[in-house]
Amino acid sequence: MPMRVAVCASGGGSNLGALLDAFPPGSDAEIVLVISDRRGTGALDRARDRGVAAVVLERPSSGEEWNALLAAHGAELVVLAGYLKLVPAEVIARWTGRIINVHPALLPAFGGPGMYGMNVHRAVLESGARESGASVHLVTEEYDRGAVLAQARVPVEPDDTPERLASRVLEAEHRLLPAVVRAAARAGRPVPLSQPVENS
Ligand code: GRF
Numbered sequence: 001m002p003m004r005v006a007v008c009a010s011g012g013g014s015n016l017g018a019l020l021d022a023f024p025p026g027s028d029a030e031i032v033l034v035i036s037d038r039r040g041t042g043a044l045d046r047a048r049d050r051g052v053a054a055v056v057l058e059r060p061s062s063g064e065e066w067n068a069l070l071a072a073h074g075a076e077l078v079v080l081a082g083y084l085k086l087v088p089a090e091v092i093a094r095w096t097g098r099i100i101n102v103h104p105a106l107l108p109a110f111g112g113p114g115m116y117g118m119n120v121h122r123a124v125l126e127s128g129a130r131e132s133g134a135s136v137h138l139v140t141e142e143y144d145r146g147a148v149l150a151q152a153r154v155p156v157e158p159d160d161t162p163e164r165l166a167s168r169v170l171e172a173e174h175r176l177l178p179a180v181v182r183a184a185a186r187a188g189r190p191v192p193l194s195q196p197v198e199n200s
Helices: 014-022 042-049 063-072 089-095 118-127 162-187
Strands: 003-008 029-036 053-056 077-080 099-103 131-138 148-155
Touching: 003 014, 003 162, 014 029, 014 042, 014 162, 029 042, 029 063, 029 162, 042 053, 063 089, 077 162, 089 099, 099 162, 118 162, 131 162, 148 162
Parallel strands: 003 029, 003 077, 029 053, 077 099
Antiparallel strands: 099 131, 131 148
């Protein structure tokens, strides 16, 4: 039986797209639910295009609503893929060890409150770091502090802009996140990746 995966996204949902491509019917995992805190997002459109249940939370801060929805769809793994609102503590408590997030930097560097979207890439460039990348980690109540399961590294180029770095990191996310979900599906729970994810 495929692992039943719920994906939470607030924006365009390119990571969701990578997951939908990586897990066609009959593969290790099945995306059974897409949750968003906003209407009209690309992520919701991508889900509906593939016939996946797409739900806008009425009250994103209500743990009860989240947990009821996840239970109703029989989710076994929750993936935060560009979900920008705070996930209620009751959800994290209920899903500890089975909820993961993709972050666009090499944690523990460039994580924590305020480190999202372009802020991350600007901070990386301002620091003079020579490389950045993507991390997938377990979600705990502390922002970006749960155990890192896998990382993919990308170089910082001398003439980089935050936008160029962001798009290079996003490509790495699209390889890393499906690899972590595949490993989770095979192990029955999220596990550290034993093999590094190759750059294309
Ligand atoms: C990604 O960079 C992810 O790491 C961050 O938000 C972005 C979401 O992109 N948390 P998308 O919606 O998957 O295209």
